[in-house]
Amino acid sequence: MSQKIKIIERDEVVIRFSGDSGDGMQLTGTQFSDTSALFGNDVATFPDYPAEIRAPQGTVGGVSGFQLHFGHMEVNTPGDFADVLVAMNPAALKANLKWVKPSGTIIVNEDSFTERGFEKAGYDSNPLEDEKLADYNLIKARVTSLTKECLKDSGLDQKSILRSKNMFTLGMVYWMFDRPLEHTEEFITNKFKKYPLVVEGNKMVLRAGFNFAKTIEALPYNFSVAPAKIKKGTYRNITGNKATAWGLIAAAEKAGLELFCGSYPITPATEILQELAARKDLGVKTFQAEDEIAGICTSIGASFAGNFAVTTTSGPGLALKTEAAGLAVMTELPLVIVNVQRGGPSTGLPTKTEQSDLMQAIHGRSGECPMPVIAASTPSNCFEYAFRAGKIALEHMTPVILLTDGFIANGAEPWRIPKMSDLSTINVPLAKEGDDYQPYARDKEKLTRKWAVPGTKGLEHRIGGLEKMDVTGTVSYVPENHQVMTDIRSERIRRVANFIPDLPVKGNDEADVLVVGWGGTYGHLTTAVRELQADGKDIALAHFHYIFPLPKNTEEVLKRYKKVIICELNEGQFAEYLRASFQNIKFNQYNKLQGLPFTVMELKERFNQLLEEK
Amino acid sequence: MIDTILKPLSPEKLTPRDFKSDQEVKWCPGCGDHGVLISVQKAMAAMDLPKEMFAVISGIGCSSRFPYYMDTYGFHTIHGRAAAIASGVKSANPDLEILQVSGDGDALAIGGNHFIHAIRRNIDMTILLFNNEIYGLTKGQYSPTSKQGMVTKTSPFGTIEQPFHPAELALGAQSKFYARSIDTNIKLTTELILSGSKHRGTSIIEILQNCVIYNDGAHTLITDKETKHDFQLILRHGERMIFGKEKNKGLVLGGNGKLIVVTIGKFGIAEQDILIHDAHNPDPHMAWLLSNMSAPEYPVALGVIRDVAALSYEEKMVQQIKDVQATATIKCMDDLLNSGDTWEVK
Numbered sequence: 034m035s036q037k038i039k040i041i042e043r044d045e046v047v048i049r050f051s052g053d054s055g056d057g058m059q060l061t062g063t064q065f066s067d068t069s070a071l072f073g074n075d076v077a078t079f080p081d082y083p084a085e086i087r088a089p090q091g092t093v094g095g096v097s098g099f100q101l102h103f104g105h106m107e108v109n110t111p112g113d114f115a116d117v118l119v120a121m122n123p124a125a126l127k128a129n130l131k132w133v134k135p136s137g138t139i140i141v142n143e144d145s146f147t148e149r150g151f152e153k154a155g156y157d158s159n160p161l162e163d164e165k166l167a168d169y170n171l172i173k174a175r176v177t178s179l180t181k182e183c184l185k186d187s188g189l190d191q192k193s194i195l196r197s198k199n200m201f202t203l204g205m206v207y208w209m210f211d212r213p214l215e216h217t218e219e220f221i222t223n224k225f226k227k228y229p230l231v232v233e234g235n236k237m238v239l240r241a242g243f244n245f246a247k248t249i250e251a252l253p254y255n256f257s258v259a260p261a262k263i264k265k266g267t268y269r270n271i272t273g274n275k276a277t278a279w280g281l282i283a284a285a286e287k288a289g290l291e292l293f294c295g296s297y298p299i300t301p302a303t304e305i306l307q308e309l310a311a312r313k314d315l316g317v318k319t320f321q322a323e324d325e326i327a328g329i330c331t332s333i334g335a336s337f338a339g340n341f342a343v344t345t346t347s348g349p350g351l352a353l354k355t356e357a358a359g360l361a362v363m364t365e366l367p368l369v370i371v372n373v374q375r376g377g378p379s380t381g382l383p384t385k386t387e388q389s390d391l392m393q394a395i396h397g398r399s400g401e402c403p404m405p406v407i408a409a410s411t412p413s414n415c416f417e418y419a420f421r422a423g424k425i426a427l428e429h430m431t432p433v434i435l436l437t438d439g440f441i442a443n444g445a446e447p448w449r450i451p452k453m454s455d456l457s458t459i460n461v462p463l464a465k466e467g468d469d470y471q472p473y474a475r476d477k478e479k480l481t482r483k484w485a486v487p488g489t490k491g492l493e494h495r496i497g498g499l500e501k502m503d504v505t506g507t508v509s510y511v512p513e514n515h516q517v518m519t520d521i522r523s524e525r526i527r528r529v530a531n532f533i534p535d536l537p538v539k540g541n542d543e544a545d546v547l548v549v550g551w552g553g554t555y556g557h558l559t560t561a562v563r564e565l566q567a568d569g570k571d572i573a574l575a576h577f578h579y580i581f582p583l584p585k586n587t588e589e590v591l592k593r594y595k596k597v598i599i600c601e602l603n604e605g606q607f608a609e610y611l612r613a614s615f616q617n618i619k620f621n622q623y624n625k626l627q628g629l630p631f632t633v634m635e636l637k638e639r640f641n642q643l644l645e646e647k
Numbered sequence: 648m649i650d651t652i653l654k655p656l657s658p659e660k661l662t663p664r665d666f667k668s669d670q671e672v673k674w675c676p677g678c679g680d681h682g683v684l685i686s687v688q689k690a691m692a693a694m695d696l697p698k699e700m701f702a703v704i705s706g707i708g709c710s711s712r713f714p715y716y717m718d719t720y721g722f723h724t725i726h727g728r729a730a731a732i733a734s735g736v737k738s739a740n741p742d743l744e745i746l747q748v749s750g751d752g753d754a755l756a757i758g759g760n761h762f763i764h765a766i767r768r769n770i771d772m773t774i775l776l777f778n779n780e781i782y783g784l785t786k787g788q789y790s791p792t793s794k795q796g797m798v799t800k801t802s803p804f805g806t807i808e809q810p811f812h813p814a815e816l817a818l819g820a821q822s823k824f825y826a827r828s829i830d831t832n833i834k835l836t837t838e839l840i841l842s843g844s845k846h847r848g849t850s851i852i853e854i855l856q857n858c859v860i861y862n863d864g865a866h867t868l869i870t871d872k873e874t875k876h877d878f879q880l881i882l883r884h885g886e887r888m889i890f891g892k893e894k895n896k897g898l899v900l901g902g903n904g905k906l907i908v909v910t911i912g913k914f915g916i917a918e919q920d921i922l923i924h925d926a927h928n929p930d931p932h933m934a935w936l937l938s939n940m941s942a943p944e945y946p947v948a949l950g951v952i953r954d955v956a957a958l959s960y961e962e963k964m965v966q967q968i969k970d971v972q973a974t975a976t977i978k979c980m981d982d983l984l985n986s987g988d989t990w991e992v993k
Contacts, residue, residue, distance in 0.1 A: 071990050216988075269989045279983065286980045293739050295731075313968045314975030315983065320738055323764040327731035330724070330761070334704070334735025337722055338743065342735070360725050398894065449992075450984045487720035487736070487743055490699045495668070496712050497723025498707075508715065 040211065045104030047112030048206060049482055051129045052142075053090050054097040057199035061490045062099025063121075063445070064203055068216045070270050070447045073260025074103040075313045077412075077556060079111035079630070084300065084383045091145075091153035094633030096128040096459030105259040109411075109556035113632035116256075117209070119202050121145065121176070123154035130165075138170040140205060142198070144177035174245065176201050183241045187234045197231075197238045204242025211257050213334065214239060236518035237343040238306075266449040273441040277345075278308035278446070280419025282315055284369075285341040287420075288427050288459040293340040295320040295349065295505055299623025300383040301439040302335035302373035305345040307643075325353035326379065330371065333357060336366040337496070339463075339486030342422060343369040348377045348390045351434075352397070354376030359398045361432040363520065364496045365473075365482050368432040369422045373442045376628040386440035388552055389603035394434045395581050401519050403526040405429070406581040408436040413448035415441060418578060424459045429529055430481040436580070438602075440630050442552040466490045476618050479532075482506075529580040536590050540566060540573025547594035549620075551577035551607050554631055558600060563638035570644055583614065591618050598623055598638065598643055653784065661698060663688035679830030679856035680710055683775065686828075687717070687746065688831040693837070694744065694844055701744050704733040706758055709752035709784045710777040710856070711717035727758025727759055730765040730774065732961075744844060745772035751792040752782050755811050759791075766820040766849045769960040772971040773843040773850045776813055776828075781862035789825050800863075814938030814952070817851050818931050822830035825938060826951045830857060834947060835881065842951050848959045855947070868942040878942040882950035884926040888937075890946050897921030906936050908945060926954040 048065065050058045059080055070076045076542045081098040088095030102112035120126040122145040133139060146161055160166065161173065172562060180198040187194070200221075218236055225231040269324045271279075294317065296306040310319040316391055318340070318433070322328040329344045336342035348356060351372045374390045376382025405425050409418035415437055422435040464470050464483040471484050472494045484505035485492035494506065502509035503517050504605045539562065550558040555576050562574040577583070591597055591611070598621040599608040603620045612620060623639050625631060666688040674680045691701060692795040705711035706729035714721025721744075740953035754762045754776050765774070781799065782788040788801040792813065796805040809919040823845040827884045828836040836851050836854065843850030851859070868878045880890040880898070888898040899920055901907045909916045925933070934953040941947060977983050 067988060071988065073990075073992065079909035137733070215812060263992050265992055265993055267985065267989050269984075269987065279980075282983070283980050291739070293735065295735055313971035314977045315980065316968055316972070318738055318964065318968070319734065322731065325762050326728060327734075327761055328727040331730035331735030331738065332720070333724075334732035334737075335739035336735075337732070338702070338736040338741040342739070356725055357728065364722075407844060440883070450989065452985075453979070453981050486740075487702045488699055490697065493718055493720050495717075495721035495723065497714070497721075498725050499723065 042253055043258050044106055044257055044581070045108065045160055046117070046210065046258055047100065047102045047115045048062065048117045048119070049098055049100040049115040049132060050119045050202070051096055051098040051125035051130060052199070053124070054085070054095050055087055056121045057091070058097050058099050058165050058197065061199045061203045062101055064217045064220060065206060065212075066101045066103070066445060067270055068207070068212050069101070069103040070268070071216055072212065074105060074258055075108040075261040075263060076101060076103045076270070076445070076447055077108045077111045077518055078102075078445045079440065082384055085327065089153070091124055091150055093124045093128050093154060096125050098129060103258060107261070108562045110552040110630070110633060113634050115208065118581060121202070123150045123156055123160060125158065126160060127154045132153060133169065135170055136170065138172065140172045140174060140202060140482045142176035142202070143173040144175050171425045174205065179241065179245065180238050183238055184234050187237065188230050189234045194229060197235050200235050200238040201245070203244035203403045204239040208243045208246035209255050210350065211255055213603070214243060233249045264400070266451060268447045270445050271413050271416070272374065272445045273409065273415040273437055274304035274443070275308050276413055276415035277409070277419045277435070277437060277442070278305045278312070280416040281309070281343050281369065281423060282312060282317060283453065283456060284420045284423025284427070284459060286453065286457055288341055288423070288461050290339070290341040290461065291316060291318065293318045293320070293332060295328045295333035295335065295342070296615045297322050297325045297328045299325070299347045299350045301375055301442050302345045302347045302350070302371065302441070303360060303373060305373070314601050325350040326357060329354040329357040333361050333366060334634065336361070336368050337364070337487070339484070339488070341367065341373065343522070345371040345373070347373050347504075348381070348393065349379065351390060351393060355398050357402060358404070358432055359402050362398070362402045362404055363498050363501070365430045366432070367426040367430055367484070369419070369426050369435055370432060370436045371419070371437065373385050374438040375486055381433070382628040384439065386438045386553065386630060387603060387626065387628060388554070388601050389437060389606065389626075391580065391603065391606040391610070394436055400522065403523055403581070404431055404528050405526055406435045407433065407553035407579050408434065408577070409441060410552055410576060410578060412441050412444045412446045416448070416451075420456060424457065425529055425532070426562070427459050428481070428532075429479055429525065430484060430527065430632045436552055438553040440558045464489065464492055466492070468492065470494065471504050472496060473501050474504050475521070477553070479528055480521060500585045527582050530585050533579045533584060535586040536575055536577065536584040538573050538575045538590055541571060542593060544573035544594060546573070546598060546640060547591070548572060548574045548598045548640065549577070549591070549597055550574070550601065551580060553568060554600060554602060557631040557633055557636060559566060561640060563635045564633065565637060565640055570641075572640060572644065580607075588615050591615060596621065596643055596646070600631065602626065602630070657851070661692045662966055663692045665698060666691050668716055669880070670715045672716050673712065673785035674709060675858040675860055678768050679779065679858070680777065681712075681853075682830045682833050683777065683836060683854055683856065684713065684716055686833045687775070687840060689833070689837045690840035690844070692718070693841060696744055700742065701746065703746045703748065704736060705748040706753035706933045707784070708753045710748055710750045711753060713748040725734070725758070727753055728761060729753065730758060730761035733772050734765055734768070734770045737772055737966060738961055741771070741965060747772050747774045749774065749776055750776045750783070751776065751780060751813070752790045755791040755813060755816065763816060763820040766817055766822045766851065768960040769823060769848040771847050771961060773840060773852060774879045775840075776851060776853045777856045778813060778853055779858040779862055780810075780865045781858050783858045783861055801899055812939055813851070813853050815935070818935055818938070818953075818976050822851055822953065823848045823955045823957050824951070825853070825934065825953045826850070827853045827855065827938070827947070827949050829855045829866060829949065831870055832949075839951065842954065846954055848957055869947050878946050881947040882926070882937065882948055882952060884924055884954070886953065887921040887923055889918070889921055896946075906940065906945065926951050927956070929955050955991055
């Protein structure tokens with residue numbers, strides 16, 4: 034066995050695991066990112082999987098990928114291109130070769146490179162013999178046969194043996210990046226504790242992969258990525274969907290209310306409902322409704338009855354919830370509607386990311402129907418913005434739309450765990466027994482009505498979707514009253530702007546170019562801007578989390594810059610919205626609709642072009 | 648063991664008048680809804696619950712204006728969604744007494760999905776289903792219960808659709824409580840609302856209601872003084888299924904599994920041959936036969952057709968949370984935040 038070979042220090046590395054959707058690539062990727070996070074690296078991940086649970090084996094359509102980026106510097110994106118690609122079959126190679134850096138390392142499971150494999154993937158001949166691969170460090174490993182060999186006496190059945198082959202590649206990659214196996218071994222022990230044979234088998238294969246890479250010296254050197262210099266504290270890895278669920282629970286706890294979530298499963302939002310359903314220990318009530326409409330309607334009912342109510346969905350589901358969202362606006366009941374955006378229209382690209390529900394969120398309802406819209410921008414700050422959505426909903430007695438997207442919802446990153454005592458208070462405007470209650474009498478500052486919860490003696494009242502008489506809340510068809518009520522509904526949401534922070538800018542006040550983004554593109558935009566700033570370019574970034582109403586300093590910030598470019602994963606919805614709000618400012622656009630996040634490379638290219646334009 | 652959710656008793660005796668709101672009732676003169684409103688107010692006063700524990704939830708339609716006329720908590724929601732909204736209200740606060748009001752269009756057309764799923768889950772609420780076989784508020788279009796061939800504004804040549812029998816739909820969704828009354832029979836309707844309230848789970852009370860403007864006389868055979876005794880059978884648990892002006896008609900089960908109308912004293916039929924109503928029978932077969940009877944071949948079954956005990960959704964929900972919490976290590980948000988894999992950066 035060879036001695037420990039040369040170690041090369043790297044600032045950051047990107048790895049992409051890919052295989053059939055049944056090959057366990059999501060699990061493999063998650064294990065590597067957890068191990069790296071525990072090691073102290075900053076990490077960002079990007080699961081990229083097909084909508085079909087098990088698309089035809091071996092085809093390009095069935096390829097599931099998991100990309101992760103770790104480093105000892107701040108990591109904000111899963112990386113544009115991979116240093117290492119793991120391809121479990123020819124289809125995975127075909128689908129992902131374009132994402133590998135020139136001269137990067139490609140590990141293939143050689144056993145799957147058969148005539149039949151080429152055919153399914155749409156190759157005419159063996160791609161491993163193609164000279165295109167000559168520029169890469171190609172590692173051919175007989176992963177399937179080595180796994181079988183390793184487990185031949187394990188007592189496991191053939192199916193279980195084949196299932197453990199992902200652990201072989203994980204072991205190989207662990208060796209290449211000098212990572213310990215303990216975390217994954219512990220994970221395996223816990224996950225399969227009812228099946229001791231499976232535990233032993235998976236651990237053996239993991240070590241076999243590690244030793245195999247060491248023996249063949251998979252690389253002439255192995256990489257080391259030092260821990261990142263990050264703020265002191267207790268950390269954990271968290272996905273955007275889990276962080277959203279937790280932010281909602283935190284808001285309920287702060288407000289002293291029970292949390293109710295009426296929802297219907299829809300990709301990529303389902304994990305929020307699942308996480309909430311698992312939180313009976315914290316008293317969370319989840320109601321898996323018969324459809325999207327019942328999802329929001331049960332939540333509106335729960336809100337009427339005094340719970341902190343939320344509903345979770347994705348674009349097509351938000352469309353179905355529209356009419357009921359209008360009822361929540363009319364009855365001025367608190368409610369958080371989470372929309373994890375995906376590629377549209379219609380069923381569109383369920384597992385891919387996009388930001389094309391912005392206009393639907395701001396305007397997509399019948400009548401004049403304003404409600405606050407806010408957007409989270411990273412997996413971990415889904416917690417913060419879910420909490421803030423809850424705070425706005427409860428304190429301003431209004432439905433709030435929280436926008437996230439498939440990219441940040443499924444992505445994970447290390448997160449410095451907050452303390453509940455550090456979160457702001459939530460003051461709920463509840464009416465109390467003995468109050469001289471008028472359903473639509475208002476607080477002067479926020480213009481909110483009071484929440485009189487059924488069960489409170491003496492506050493019996495009726496609300497509904499018909500226009501309300503100002504103050505009394507009885508049904509009214511008086512023309513002038515409709516004007517008054519429409520104006521109040523508009524003004525009270527505008528006043529939310531008095532309670533949100535100013536828009537921050539990263540960079541100089543007089544920079545040549547201001548980059549503008551919102552929501553889940555934050556990581557890529559901030560990386561592109563930071564890298565250009567490091568190159569000496571005068572460029573700044575303003576990233577929005579509050580969409581409606583906008584922060585009060587928005588106009589002042591935007592008009593400071595000669596060139597403003599709005600980047601979003603849609604055809605320019607935020608740009609249109611800003612144009613309508615600030616007609617004297619010229620906005621450039623950069624848009625992309627491929628179901629994928631931006632790449633830092635393409636952003637820098639576009640920004641450089643704009644910097645050079647006279 | 649599931650704890651029964653105890654409702655606090657009203658400290659003061661309430662009267663039907665206490666449930667009247669200050670709003671002017673705007674249904675058409677002669678509309679069947681007026682009688683149902685009186686029945687509800689009487690039933691609520693008889694329930695011995697504090698007024699603040701009642702919530703009346705409705706959808707859209709003539710009957711859905713109901714909450715405005717009740718001095719209770721009330722929510723006039725959107726078309727078809729009352730059952731879903733009421734499900735949320737009850738889950739959020741299982742102590743509340745929920746009355747959900749819908750018409751045949753609201754509950755069976757646009758809200759059909761929520762209607763069947765509320766029943767399937769067995770959420771503890773009473774649903775009053777006003778069945779007038781027409782759309783009234785939109786001024787006279789056929790509904791999912793309109794008889795085939797009926798001429799309406801949207802079926803000028805007669806409808807070609809077969810109607811729903813609401814009871815079949817409810818039984819198909821595993822309804823545990825199904826009762827039927829007619830708008831003019833305030834005594835029976837009041838009694839059924841009280842039974843429905845006592846039943847733990849979704850109680851459906853179908854009310855054959857007359858729309859004087861767009862479908863007057865839809866239920867005439869059952870309501871007309873001359874004919875009603877021969878065309879209505881008021882079922883009571885444990886009693887024989889006897890009806891008719893002379894109290895001499897009854898139901899027996901034929902060899903082909905069908906109900907047969909017989910006359911006591913004819914062809915050797917004696918009173919003891921007549922079927923005894925068992926509302927508590929878990930097998931829905933007889934409830935199916937009884938609820939599907941229609942005039943003139945049969946009398947229409949009124950009263951409590953089916954009343955089978957089962958746990959309600961929210962009883963199970965509350966218990967599940969209690970059970971999980973009894974052994975949980977995560978007791979608050981800080982515990983959750985720090986659970987699982989975490990690491991220190993120093």
